[in-house]
Each structure stands twice: as C-alpha cells, then as structure tokens.
Amino acid sequence: MAPLSFPVPPLPKSGQLRAFWRAPASPTALAWHIACAAAAHRGPLLVVARDNQSAHQIEADLHTLLAGDDSLPVVPFPDWETLPYDQFSPHPDIVSQRLSALHRLPTLQQGIVVVPVQTLMQRVAPLRYIVGGSFDLHVGQRLDLEAEKRRLESAGYRNVPQVMDPGDFAVRGGLLDVYPMGSDTPLRIELLDEDIDSIRAFDPESQRSLDHVQAVKMLPGREVPMDDASVERVLATLRERFDVDTRRSALYQDLKARLAPSGIEYYLPLFFQETRGAGAAARDATATLFDYLGESVLPLLAPGVGAAADAFWAQTQNRYEQRRHDVERPLLAPEELYQAPDTLREKLNGLPRIEVWAADHARIDEAQALGDQPLPPLPVAAKDAAPAEALKSFLGSYPGRVLIAADSPGRREALLEVLAAAGLKPEVIPNFAAFLPSPTGRRWREAPDEGTARAPSPSKKAAASSESSTAARKQTASGRTLTPTPLSHGDSLRSPGGEGLGGFGGLDVAPAAFAIAVAPLDDGFALDEPRIAVLTERQLFPERAGQPRRTRRAGREPEAIIRDLGELTEGAPIVHEDHGVGRYRGLIVLDAGGMPGEFLEIEYAKGDRLYVPVAQLHLISRYSGASAETAPLHSLGGEQWTKAKRRAAEKVRDVAAELLEIQARRRARAGLALQVDRAMYEPFAAGFPFEETTDQLAAIEATLRDLGSSQPMDRVVCGDVGFGKTEVAVRAAFAAASAGKQVAVLVPTTLLAEQHYRNFRDRFADWPLRVEVLSRFKSAKEIKAELEKVADGGIDVIIGTHRLLQPDVKFKDLGLVVVDEEQRFGVRQKEALKALRANVHLLTLTATPIPRTLNMAMAGLRDLSIIATPPPNRLAVQTFVTAWDNALLREAFQRELARGGQLYFLHNDVESIGRMQRELSELVPEARIGIAHGQMPERELERVMLDFQKQRFNVLLSTTIIESGIDIPNANTIVINRADRFGLAQLHQLRGRVGRSHHRAYAYLLVPDRRSITGDAQKRLDAIASMDELGAGFTLATHDLEIRGAGELLGEDQSGQMAEVGFSLYTELLERAVRSIRQGKLPDLDAGEEARGAEVELHVPALIPDDYLPDVHTRLTLYKRISSARDSEQLRELQVEMIDRFGLLPDAVKHLFAIAELKLQANTLGIRKLELGENGGRIVFEAKPDVDPMTIIQMIQKQPKLYAMDGPDKLKVKLPLPEAADRFNAARGLLAALSPR
Template identity: 65%
Template structure:
C-alpha cells in the first residue's frame, strides 16, 4: 500500500484528480486505523493507493507492514502550500484594484463591450433549464444587462472618477465605442513616451553599484532591530537593482515607522562604498535635519562624509557645501528641493533618494524624471500618489511594499467627530495622565493664536507652544527641539509637522477641520503618533456630516476603515478612486481614464507597450468576441449554501473567470477546498468549464455547446485549428461529426447525461482539435 501525504485537503483532492486522470483509484484515509483496514481488506495482487493530509516533508517505508509513505513535497519537488501562503501574505498591487470584494450595490463597474453601468448584485436565473448566477448591471435609461459569472473576466471595477460622477453609458449606443477609441489614441502616445524613457535608460546604462560583502554585513549587523520579512525583501530588491547594469527606479511604500529609512540607509551605504555620491531629497527642513542626524549616527564608524543643505544654513555655509559636493569631497548630501536648483553640481552622482514624493510639485518631479534616465532613483513613501501608483502597477517603476509592522507596534485608534469640548478635554487628559505629548493641528496661521488661547481655557494643565511655517527659522527650530526634549506637552501647529521629527512620546493628535485635507496627507499626519509601543489616538475634527462634501466624507470613511497597520497602500488605491487615477504622464490627476476606468486603461496601455516593443501595431480591440463561451446546459456556479457571502462568491467568480492558465485554476481550486471544504458538483463544473474556455480560446473557438445528445462548436473567422483534422474526424466518424455551414461543427453524441460526461467529451474533443497552429 502506498500512502500519499498531501499538504492540505485541497492538495489531496488535486492529487486524487491527477491520479484518476492517469487511471489510478485512490482512497481517502483519516488515520492509521483506516489505512490498516484498507491494507488488509484488499487482495495482495494489486497496489493500493491511499490519500491523507499530513504535514510531512519526507516519506518513509515500513517494509514488514508492506506500507510506503510518500510526501507531496517528494512528488512535486517543492513545498507547494508554503509557497502559496507566502504569496498570499504580500499585498499584490494588481489584486487591490482588480478585487471586487468592496463592490456595493450601485457602485460603477465596466463591461468591456457595453461600458460603465451600476452594479445591482448577483441574481440567480434559470436559463435553458439550468440554474446559474448572473451579475446584474443597470445602464442609462434603466436598461439591464445580466452577465454570466463565467464571463466575469469582462467586468472590472470602475476607478477613475468619484463613483457618483462615473459616466453611465446606454446599451446599444455608440458613446462607449467612441470613448474606447479616444482612449486608445491617448494610450498610444503614453506608451510611446514611456518606451522613450525606458529606451533612454537602457541605452545610457547604469553603473553597477556593489559593496564589499564583508563590509556590508558589518554595516547591516549594526541595525538595532530585526528586519521584518517585507523590509528584508525591499532591501534585497534595492540592492539587486543597484547591482544591475540599468538605472534603478524603485518605489518603496511602507507605513510611517515601518522601516523605510533603513532601506534608504543600506542603499546609500552601498552607493557610497562604491565611490558614488548620494542626494537625499526631503520635503521639509526639519525632516532634512532629522535624516542628517540619523545618517550620521548610523554611519559614524565609516569613512563617509554626510552634509545637509537647508535654509537653516547661512549663505556662506551653503556655498561651502555646494563647493565640496562639486569637488567630490561630500559623499551624501541631504536637503530639500534646494538640491534640484541649477547651481547644484555633483562630481559623481550615482543615487537619488526621494522621501515622501507626494510633497513635491510637478515641476520638481519633471526634474527628477530627467535624472531618472541617468542615475539610480529610490522613492520612499507612506502613501504613493495615484500617478506613482499607476506607473508602479504597470511595471514602469518597480514597487516594494513593506506591509509588516515592527513587533509591539499598535495601530492608531482613529476617531472622527464634530467639535466636542468634553471629548477634546478627555483626549488631552488621557495623554497627559500617562506623561505623553499632544499635537493639535490647526492649519490657519491667522487664527492659530486664538485657538491656542481656547485650548488653554479648555485644558489649563496643557503647556502649549505654537509652530508654523511663517515663523522665523531659528525660532521654529527652537520650538521643535524644545518639544522633542519634552519642555512643553502640547504643540499647536500647522501641517509643518507632516514630515516632522520623530517624537515617540507624542501619542495623541487632534486635526481640526480634517475634511480639508487629502487622504495621503491625513494618513501622514496620523503617522506622526504611534511610533512606539504605546496605543496612540488620532481625533479628526470635522463639521457636521451634512456640511461635508462627498469626497471629504469618502476620504474620512476610508481612513477610519483602514485603521490597521500597513494600510498606506490600500489607502492609496482609495485615493486613486476618489481623486481620479489621472493622466499617467501629464500634470493633471484626472483625465482620459475617467472615460473608461483605470483597469481598462491599464490593459490597453499594457497591450500598446507590448506591441510597440515588438515593432507591431497595437491591438486595441478589447471585446467579449475574444472570449470563448462554454455552454454545458448544467448549473455552473458556487452554491450559496456552500459559500453564503455574496462578496466572497463574486471575488471567486472573478478570479476563476480571469485565471490565465490551467495551473492557476487548479491552485484556486485547492485554495477553495482549504478555505470552504470539498467543492460541490456545480462549483467543480464551473472550474472545469473555465479550463475548457482557456483551451477553446487558444484554438480560436467562439462557442462550445454540449447537451444530452450532442451540441455544436462555433469557430472564429480564422481559427487556430488545422482544417485537415476536422475533415479526418468527419470522414472517420460521420455519425458523430458534420459541418453546418463554414464555421460550425455539429456534434451528435448520445448519451451525455450529466456534466461529468459532457466535460470529459469536451476535453477529448479539444485535445483532438489541438494543439493550436503556431
């Protein structure tokens, strides 16, 4: 008896199917007693196969008992389940946007052929005698469209403008085709410009930057904390980019305090030890000071000269720094956008690190874009702005996400409230009682002193000082340093603190008129607190709900719903939907994408880039015509008694319909069994039909229909099938196959009583027609 030990119930069922396809019957056993009963019950003349779930990495033999145990790892050559779990833990940028879990009734969605409509939910319909689930979409004038769940690959979430501003199309009208055509023209120009940047980068070639492994190991060992898995992956990716022959352009997205600075430090160390200069670009003078201190502390034992270029310096000091940079004496310079001015010269610039890209204007970014073709560029951000996210998602820039919080870090508790004197007083007293400090953000310089007086009356025990950008520089620096040294406990300030110094004892922030801030900005401000192991609080003070704009309300709701650590990336995708995904390379944050939605625009752009790279004319025809239709006259669905959650069903339907390969479908089947239990017959048939669709697409089949006594195959105008194969099939089996016109093959095959028989027949038929012509 051979016992095969699978990693999970899903893998066990997959093994059973593979064995059955090879003509072997396997029996499930739950324990040793069941295995021994099987072993003794069967005759000695044939091998017995048994399946179980056990976390074994290696098998063993029991010769006296006549039993051999093999692990799945030995059969497959790898630990399948572990790999799958690791992939699932990372936040896949594409999945965040393509996911349908957040669809609510009335949300805009896009159908490739019919345009933008509103989602009405999943409905069960009986069509042609077989039950099925359909996604209902309402279009302009109240017209409704019912999309079979097997065709959900044609559906995507609409992101590009605020949902209530989404342009609804009419069924049967030509507005959608016009919008697609116009978008295609824009896409062609965007693709050409992107390729020009890529070609320029590739042609110039970068410098391969590597540090001595022993020296790098010594530097890395001085890091006081243990790297989180995401942080280590980001570090490895950056070091690999630096060592590559083309210039790096990587975005590292991680929440505040998740360790992005250490990634930058490692990159700067490698570049400096390779003899290159590094420019660190930050949005505020205060942050430049903090980074300068951090870099100096971390590299104190190394022969690396680090300087700052800020407005706190006198003209003479700044001139000296510029001269040393031009002469190659300075290795690392940290400064604000002053570094982008024309009088700044480097002797051998090799790496530019940009912290908080969203704080720099378009003009600064254009200057960075010119640099991007020549030097390695590393961007650090807590919330990537939509255009950056677009480019990262389409592979134009590389993206690393640090989503794992440091150990002992707690999420910031977020409270959205109208002005409530009692609640504000309570918030102050809770923080002061534990010896902490408070930020009170009031972003109007004209009335900030009045606000300070009101707070002093409300909370007499609070010792308050004011900080804003119009103060003399020395005075502002003095206030911030005094706050850092805990000489007072409440800082009444403007957004000057947005990218400010690290103060672990400040764990409560109150933001007055939070509705006036963008999502990225609010997330940044919330990140000013909670930088230690204490529970932190963020109070977002807003007018009454009725007075809020729709966008402001959505921003605040998104922020409140994303309390968990590491939410910055998900927030950025919300930001993309609220503000509009935007022109990919232009100055505006809203544009052509509004007409057709981000997902479709991204797909068109991907096709255009791929085609232009191969020297072909881009194919912009995105249509259901390219999708084969499989009709088996049997229920193809996930029953609601198997999976009652509508959103979870919808997401799985979408993933099944969009799976690119049979292997991806099998992985999905394993995942479903592991999560929800053995698949009922309609769900198994749904996955089998999706696999048939992939094979039919490759052969140029438009529709494959099978019922109890046969069916039809409809071919496209130019199928990838050898006509001689079809002729031979008709000659050999004239009772089963005959041509019906130029593009249909009629099948007479009885009996095909159930889905199992029809699927087996369809698989055999597609095998006989394939493989496709090259």
C-alpha cells in the same frame, strides 16, 4: 491524546557536563531532536536561540510537531522587541506572555522553554513579586468594586474606557471588564450585590460575551510594580543617585503623577532594590531566568548563541555610551540590566547542557551526528507532462515512510489534486502526531467505506471520549468519517517494499506509509530513527522557497486593487468593456439553460438592463474618473460608447509611445551595473534590528537585482507609512555607496530630511561611509562646504529637499537617487527628476502613489514593489470621525497619557494655535503641550521636535508640518481638527504619524456638523474611516481619483478620455497599447476580443452559493478574481485561499474553478466558445485559431460519428455526456487533442 513516543537522543552522560550535537541540515529537524531531548529529560529543557526569528521558528515548529501531546508543553519567553534603552515599552501582548511564563516556570516539571539569548541575558523581576502580586477571583467571591479598582491600578493595570489589550480594565455600573495578564481573552465580571455572580470571556473587538469560567488568576499588570512604595523608592533614587532636575525630567514628573513612562522597564532594578547604590545592589535585587527554572534545568544552546550574545552586549554598551549623558533621563549601566556574556557563560558552565554546533565549528568532529539526512528538491510542476516524476522516484526508492506537510487545509486540498493527477494518493491524517506511533496502540484509520478521510486534530475531550463506541466515528468537514481503530500487537502496516515498519519505541504500531497532513513546517527532513521523511512545500515547490511561510500573506497586486469590485454599492457606476458605463444593480441568480447561475445586473440609459454572467466579470471594472452622480451612462447598442472608447484608445496610443521612448532612452544607457559586495552587504543587512516582512525582503531583493542590471533602475516602492520602505532605501544606498557611487536622497520637507539623516547615520555608523544632510537648519557656510565635498566625492550619501536639484549641486559620481513621497513635489521638480531618470538608478518611495505613477507601473514601464504586509504585531489605527466633544477628547488624552504615550493635535491655523493651546491645557491640565508650525524660526522648530522626541512634553500641537515629520514610535494618538479641510492622501499621511509601534493607535478626525461640510469632504472622511486596515494607502490612491477627478491629478489632456471610459479601463487599454508597440505592431484601436476570451458552457451549476459565502461584496470580488486569473497557478492559489477562509469547496464552486481553467486553455488555442451538454455540443473557433487544421481533419476521419464540421468555424461534438464529470472530462480531452503536440 496520550504522550508520543520519542527516540532518546545524545544527552550529557553521568559525570559529564556537556553533549555536543552536529546541527542538522534542516532547522525543523533540530526542533524534532529538541522534542526528543525534552521527552528524555526529567526536568525543563531550556532552548537558547541566537535571535528572535530563530526562537519564533523553533517554537512554531515544536507546536506543530507536538500538536496533541500535552505532556511536553512549549513555553516561550519572548524578547521585549525593543532596543536597549529604548524610550518606548514592549507591547502588552508580549508583557502578558512573559508574565505568564514567569508565573508558570517554577512549577514546570517537564517541558520546553524557548528564549533568545539576549532575552536570557536580561535581569527580570524577582519571584516574590510575581507570586506576591498575583491573586485569584472566583464566582461567589465578595468583591468591593472601588477597592478592586485601587488594587488593579496598584498592580499596574490601566483604567480605560474600553478594554482592548492585556493589562486593561474598565468599571461600568456593576460590571468589571478586565484583561488579565497571561489570559488569551478579556473577562467580564458581573456582580450581584457585592458578590461575583458570573465571569465570562468576551471578544475585545465586538465586546460580545463568550464562554463562562469559574475562576481567574490575576497576574501583576506590569513587569515593574506601580504601588506607591515602589514608585517612591524609584523617585528617591532618581533624586539621590542621579541628581535629576525634578522639574524638567519628564521621567520623574510622570512617575510622580503615577503614570508609567514609556521605556520604564529599563529602570526595573530600581523598583526592587532597598538601597540607592548601583552595581551589586541592583543586581541582587533582581533575578534571572535560571532562578525560576530550578536545578533540574537542561540548557540546549542552538548554533551561533555565543557570537549573538557578544554582539548584543556590544550593541548595548554602544547605545549606553550614546545615551548616558541625558541628565533628564539617566540610564542604568548595562551590568545592572543584563548578565554580561562572561557571566552567562560562567552560569552555563556549571550546568549539564547540550551544545549544537554548526558545520563550520572548529571542533565539529567531536560533535555527534543526530541521524538525519538532507532532502533533495522534489519539484512538482502541475503543468508538466509528468508533474511529479522526482517525487515518484523518491517514494519508490526511500526505505521508510513519507509524510507531506501542508501549510493549511487549503494547501492540503490543492496538493491532493496535483498528486492525484500524478497518480499519487496519500492517506489524509489530522496532524504530525498521527504519523507517529502512540503507546496506546491506536492510530487514526480511515473508515473503509468513506473514502479519503480529512479531519482536524482531535481535542483532549474528543480523545477521551473515543474510548466509547458512541464517539468512535469522527465526522469531517467534507462529510467523511475518521475512525480511531485499536491495532493488535504485531498488527503493523508494511511499506510498499514489503518491510515491516513496526518496532519503533518498543511497539509494533505504524501509521500510513505515505500520508499528508496539515503541519505547517518551514523545512523538510529525513530521520534514521524512526525511518521517516517529512516533505514540505519547500521541497515540492522550490520556486516558493523565498517566501517564508509564517509571514506569507496574500499580497494584492496593483491591478487587483484598481479593478476590485468588492466595494461596489448598489447604484455605483461600472464599466462593461463592450457596452460602456452603467449602474450596478446587484447580483441575481437566473436560470440559464436549465441551470442556476449568478449574474451581475447593470442598468443603462433609458432603463435598459444587461445581465453579465460571473464568468465574464473580467470585462467589468469600477468606474473611476468623475463623481458617481455625474458619471456618463451609455445606451445599450448605441454608438456613443464605441466612439468614446476609440478616442481613448487613440490617446492611449500616443501616451504609450511617449512612455516607451523614455524607457528606450534608459535602456540605451548601458554600463550602470553596480556590483553589490555581498561580503560587506550581508553583515550590514544583519544590523537591521527588526525582522523583515516577506514583502519588504522581496522589495529589497528586486532593488538589488535592478542595481546589478546594466540598465538604469526606475522602481517604485509603495508601502503604507511605517511598513519599512526606508530600510529598502537604506539597503540600496549602502549597496551603491559601497560600490563607489554617490547617493542622493530627495525628500519633500526639512523635517523629513533630518529624520532620514538620523536613520541613515545610525545604520551607517559602523561603516566607513559618510552621510550628510543639506538642511535649512544649517548655515550658508556649512552648506557651501558640504557641496564642495559632494563635488569631490568626500560625501557618499547626501540627503536634502529639492535644494539637491539646483544647478550648483555637482556630484563626482552619482549612481542612485532615492525620492521619498514623489507626489509632494512640484511640476518643476518632477521635470528635473524626469531628466535624471534616463541617467542614474532611481528608487521612489511612496505611501499613496500618484495616478501617473500607477499609469506607468501598470503599463510595465516602471517597476513596482508593494509592501502590503505590516510589521509583526502592528495594529491598525482605529479611526473615528466625530464632532468636537470635550468629554471624548479628555478621554482620548487620558488613555494615551495613562500608558506613558504621546499625542499629536493638529490645528492648521497659525493665528489661533496659541488659543488652542490654552483650551487644551484647561481641558487636560496634566498634559505638557509643545507647539510647532512652519513660521517658527528654524532652530526653535528643530528644538521643539527634538524635545518631543525625547518626551520632554507629551502633546505636540502643530500644523501640517508634521505630515512627513519625525518618527515617534511612542506617539499613538492623533487628533486632527477640521479634518474636512484636508485631502484624502494628506489625511492618510497624517494618520500614519501614529501606529508605528506595537500599541493600538487612535485617530480622531474632528469635523463640524456633517450637514455643513461639502459632499467631496464627506466622501473623503467616509473613505479614510472605512480604510482603517493596515496597508490601505494604495487603495486610497484609487479613491482619490474618484473623489477629485482625473484632471486634477493627471493633467487635462488625459483626463477627458479617462472621464469617458474610467481609469480602470483606461489603464487596461494602455497596457495593451504598450504590449503591441513592444511587439513592433501598431495598437489595434478596435481591439477587444483578446480581453473577452473564450466562453465555456457545460450546463452545470457554477457559482458561489450564498449559503457557503453570504457576503455579496466578497462573492463579487472573488468572481472578478476568478474570471481575471491569468494562469492555473493563480486559480490554484485562489482555491487555497477560499478553502482556508470559508471551508471546503462545494461542487458548484469546484465547477466554477474548473470552467475557469478550461477557459485559460481554450484562450491559448484561439477558441471562441466551447459548449457541451447531455448530448454533446460544439466548439467555435476564432478567425485564426492556434490549432493545426490537420488535427481537426484527423479527428473527423477517425471518428466521423463523433465529430463533424458545421460551417467554416464550428466543430460539432456528438457524445452522450449525461453527468457533469463526463462533460468536464470530455472538455479536457478535446482541448488536449486540439493542442499542438
């Protein structure tokens, strides 16, 4: 696409160094003005953001706004995303992006460079290293594989068995696989004799080859050189300047072995300086980003940059002072690694620049307004009688053009439906660029006879070919066409008000007056020039404003996970609410009333078969409660199931009453509300060094809301290991402690108590709140003194094991109890917690919740927050179940040690752990192995753990004492010996020890010959291996029920009924019982009709065709989710998800959703069945429908030829309805007519 035309914003004038902008109300509007400034400036525009999050947002918004314009490249220079002086390295993806930017910047003529201010302060490798360390490989080039292997290792690339991350390479026969830094994909280089025969990109996951390329630029593999001369230079500096103990220092030993230790980037200047001195010598050896950008750079400083630089510098100095005394890992002074804020200001003061000031800036009156206006919320509510009244009013009064920016193709389709219902029909255009005039005199225009056009953004190749008539028509996913039409000069469109819309950028070319495009932007904005308004989903759906777009992921509700049918295999037991337990035999297509439909086939006792239409899958649930082989199959039509269900319902009624009594006691205790001091809380929250995920923010806000409630909180936060549960507890503890209440943090192990103590202490360091730990690592005298301080209020947050529950622990004013890993406490501890529950706020953290917790959460008696979104860049742990194999184990050790990482080796037998250490030392001589187990003296165990944390050894050989152990982000491989002896939740918890940083993590589960292990052990291993995606803990909790049986987890009194009806139906019965008791009614033990819902039959194909979605498990899951949707919004979100995942919906799927929507309406009216065919149909009512009888009488009286009663509960409809559309319209009209006015 040709360059876009931008208005010229205020730039520094001739003879002036600065231009001052008033910050727009919308961050996206700022991105627009940044693009305008970059287009007007002849040189690179350096955008300096206040932090990583705002840099990511600016970058993402620029990519959306500039999509299709290659003349203004956006070059991010990302932060390492580590804290100053961290002992682990940035993710290879980040290093790859940074090296790519450093290589590109010196030749960047025009474009936008986006960098957080703390990253701009970093000193980087000099230009000579980037240029001198780069080389080319091309087809036809002679290549000596052995020499190339040495060159890659010297350049910092890692020799690995399988290439997965940037910086990896592997040599196999005549193939060289390499993932070049700066490349989007790894490359496979094939040799013929000693010449490069071909170079192909390949997928690192599947290892399948993709496109051919002719040449590749190889950048250095690291930001520090690992050649012999550079490493020897660093070793000499460590000896001479820092006088390190060369035998004890892990840093020195790793470098000597030519391993790059984690965190080596914080020694970057030492690799480049020729002298051993500090200060100026180190600074002169490095470069800054300005050295790469040249003299034509124009910095643009976003709001808050100065304060952010000062805060980062203070944090760096603080961390330096805390860590500088470690003689084994000496640190470079902050001035050697970063430019101080004053140095940076001095540099910037010598350059022309743009400063963007926030509204509260002291000199804001001197800043120039940029000509943008804030947009009001324009809520669109599909259920309202006038769903888009505010939007219509805005469109009628706004004097310019309007674009609706959808987040994705699925959201676009959903928005189009809502807008069409309101009588609004925006033109569909491919992207934001198509909304702007183009100097070519072209715009995308609909082909007049094809209906509304939808197309992806045209590629460079397509744009070039569009000059010829043969390529003039673009075929879209929906079969419609989009035609680029040249407009003659002056052929401008006119707005609805009649004003000409041309004149922008010297052209009389203007796109649509009202349009919609896929343009994922965070905020809307309105501009004076050009006169356009961009509306995002934040304006149209304000209730979603708390869900940041870029991190939003379809969260899985606990009920959905428990009742998910996606993992069903043929022969698995399932439960039909009306007919009992049978075996799933697959999905089949049958003709029903002349129309194809998909049915679930279930086999019952005596070989009977039941075919369940997909619209009734809400009556189907997975059977969890006993082993699949021994599940009790019922007979169709027999009484066995009816009796079993009634017994379960009776038990459920009693359980519901007990649980509600606990809740009533809690609610009776008023006056516990804590006033969260936002003036203190907000700066504390800002001190969290990472970007919160959406789920994490939601959990935090829900917890703060609960604390502010007058009723005691009882919230469960369920999130996988490493997903940020601890920060939820930290925020809650701060809120409670700053409100004058004491906080107790209860954990299952001493090691976990010590870790939480360090985390809480670090986060509370700048606040006048005291944190202590009750630990067996302390003497009796120390513990006594601390208990006295707890009693008189001298300690705000106390952390400990079940010791905190003993009678001698007295609090002055306990307000909050945090329980970590509730499932690991014994019965007595849980009883003590149960007593606490009615008196204080209770927050429970868990990765794999016990089913009783699920029970209460699903019954709505304990509030549940699920953190299912992993932190950014977190990778799933790759899990292997294998027999002991020396070659495989040595490879696993070497892979981890080569990248400077650490390993856990779990051997759960204290007697033979010494022998295992000797075996491992012989297998991997370069490993430094430490031992930890529960029978060691307390002080020695603590020392071993701290030594491992400080990387004094790189392999920890331990028992299960590490299960809830310390957090070591640098440890990314775990080997579990005899994994068949562990429970499922335990395996998941152990696997969670690794994968806590940005690096790919590996778990090796070692087992003997599979034929010699038990069936249950085999199932556990299969479950843990298959559930290797992030956030699997909740799903694994449900597998635990199936494998271990309900009795072991829930107690025998509930397990009998649960085994008969299955856990899923049991929890549903419990929900219904709780709902009835809350409404003051006795639970109906024979109830079932409410779950069955209305039946809607319109004799149209309503299914998910297998040519649209071939995977039967995914189809089954989606059928279940559609039939179980509780409201129109859930159905709409499901449509969006399906379009985004699988493409535009075929008619049969649209019918499926439309019928589901009609069912929801029919349910609210008490309609049992709605059936319409070519010649009309009938409506069958429940015994007590929610329909005014007079409405039916009036319908019959007014149109007796169309309507008539057929018995007391049936309304006959005599309408010719030959087409599907006729039936859907008639059904909607009938339901609207019957609805209460």
